[in-house]
Amino acid sequence: MEDMLLYSSLSLLLLLAIAFKFLLQTRTKHKHHPPSPPSLPILGHLHLIKKPLHRTLYHFSQKYGNIFSLRFGSQLVVIVSSPSAVEECFTKNDIILANRPRFLVTKHVAYNHTTMATASYGDHWRNLRRISALEIFSTNRLNMFLGIRKNEVKHLLRKLSRNSCQGFAKVELKSMFSELTFNIIMRMVAGKRYYGEDVKDEEEARQFREIMKEISGSAGPSNPQEFVPLLRWIDRRRWEKRLMKLANRADAFLQGLIDEKRSMEEKGNTMIDHLLSLQKSQPEYYTDQIIKGLIQVCVGHFSLLLLLLLIFVVGNRC
Template sequence: MAWIWTIVAIVIAIYLLRELLKIKKKLPPGPKGIPILGHLHLLGKTPHQDLHNLAKKHGPIMYMRWGFVPVVIVSSPEIAELVLKTFDHVFADRPYHEASMYIAYGQRNFIFSKYGSYWRNVRKMCTLQLLSSHKINSMQSMRRREVSLLIACLKRAAVDGGAVDLSAMVSALSAEMSFLMVMGKKYLSEEIGEKGFVAVVREVVHLAAMPNLGDFIPYLGMIDFQGLTRRMKAVAKVFDGFLEKIIEEHVQSKGEKESKDFVDTMLEIMQSGQTDFEFDRRHVKAIMLDMISASMDTSATSIEWIMTELIRHPQAMKKLQKELEEVVGMERMVEESDLEKLKYLDMVVKEGMRLHPAVPLLHHESMEDCQVKGYHIPKGSRVVINLLAVQKDPIAWPEPDKFIPERFAGNSIDLRGRDFELLPFGSGRRSCPGIQLGIIVVRLVVAQLVHCFNWKLPNGMHPNELDMSELFGLATGRAKPLMAVPTYRLHK
């Protein structure tokens, strides 16, 4: 035990020395911290909510310390615009993320990679070749087929008149579409060791989202205080073997497939040798992981919350159904070509994403000292944009906690990061490159679910009794699954 106390004493000494040598500059206001932990003890199971509540007391730009890491919390559209637009070049970096180092091949994935030439090249590749309009449109028939399978499954369930786990069904749909786009195969039944592929992906996502003291107090990371490093290494080894298997399948089937998935495209880029940056199998696997985890969970989470709000607000549900009847009719299902004509659907999706951002905390890092609203932001600070607070700012949004789709009528606020009151996909250099695909999937699935079925809660439950608690993670969904009773309503 003596060595543990020695490490603790060294940590305390380093902390005190840092405090003594710190140059006093005007930092943003914030709560009082404690030695070593700083303000980590103020964060619970839903840190975005905890930070929102702290910002109500300390202001829209707030200074904290998470362990030894200085952290600036942004909680208003005005400050978000300064960070993501005015000083975007300063805050374009990502903080160190230990899980990504082990699971994503030394932080070679797109989401967590450090800002620089590699990241710029990979973003360009993703934007122009993996997530281009042409590529997204080429997969339209796949999306139609998979959504039709979900509707058929729900139609059969509706005959029995019982409740379905809508959360699980939407999650399965999202996973299937993600696998088909990225790897050309569903892989839902594939086993990795003792677990299914989907379960392993979710374990990877869970580990990446877990608060890791090693990210904030490096000395604890060295001794694997929480046991996370051991778990990351184990799951990374298993996952890597399976990704290698997928790549080999693509190599063997080269020239035999009618259409290319994302892996095919990346392998062509890798084998061409024409990139002016390092790009080998490690990078292919890291980006595969990004594409799967990002598309699988965020779209499903958004759909889950939007359907929750529509069930809680029957008048909005009826209004959307009326629009669908007028635009689409009752003799067929919704097509992607219908989506742009569905104005109220657009309002519903925006409002759902405003109230329930799938990824509520956006993590950036300052690459140099900077002044924001007269406050000093030190180089190396973690800058966290709390979308929950930004998108519930009472100045920007009257009655911010209420679900009111009509608030978007007659204005041009959209989801693409140009309006800083609404940033579900982020903004600036680090905005999500899959915005177009994400919006299409969410709109299409919500439209089909509402057009094809009436929905009510089981056992006579009143909408106001529905549990709205959250489960925080890389994507923050419902803590409890959405159970609902469907009734088929189309004429066919």
């Protein structure tokens, strides 16, 4: 009983100390931030966030203006809804706003914040951007994979036609588009399909699907521990340890793809083949870790680019 009272008292003191520090920071350090609604200690504005999110943000913009701030726990978020201000953010002030927030998931899964999508602005990020622009996402490289995109769209259309061959039928397109995206990207990256038909290695495909599902479920905004560090202490770092295990599995999977291509002496025409050929002449710029980070970017952060390409393909009646 005495131990319970002691731990309860210590926990209460810790909460009070954190709340006092939060209020002090809000009144001094952050006094020049854009206007924001009243916030709570520790939680910030998390209690005000309701679904659908875009309507909540629209409601705030009507009250606080086109530029306002929210605090998601310990993370400051600035919302910009003015087209002219957004343009200024991506032109005049693009370097100032180029850094990324440091989440636990990007620390462990994204090689300690060193992939192009998670690294802070600097020499390393500029090098990754150069490699991506020239060797992966250039018009010439993407045109080389036009046949893959057309073929996967045809796969989808055939599947849809089979579902509706007896008349009109309801279909769930979200999962179909997700599988389409992953199949296109992984055929471009490694020459393999992991969803639907023509999957050559079912066990490897199962591992890939599980890893992608876990990474998606662990993304920064989906876990409150990313915004309220106190919850990590309460959880005793169990969630972070799961992230570390996930990172090890993802790294081993990607390394397996690289080793497989290396053993075949880069005879294929995939992105990994191309990057490994560059690794021979410039090993300091194309290390295995950089290649794995580039694969992560291809898989997890360029869906919008792929969507635009798909619109182009469908528009050309593939």
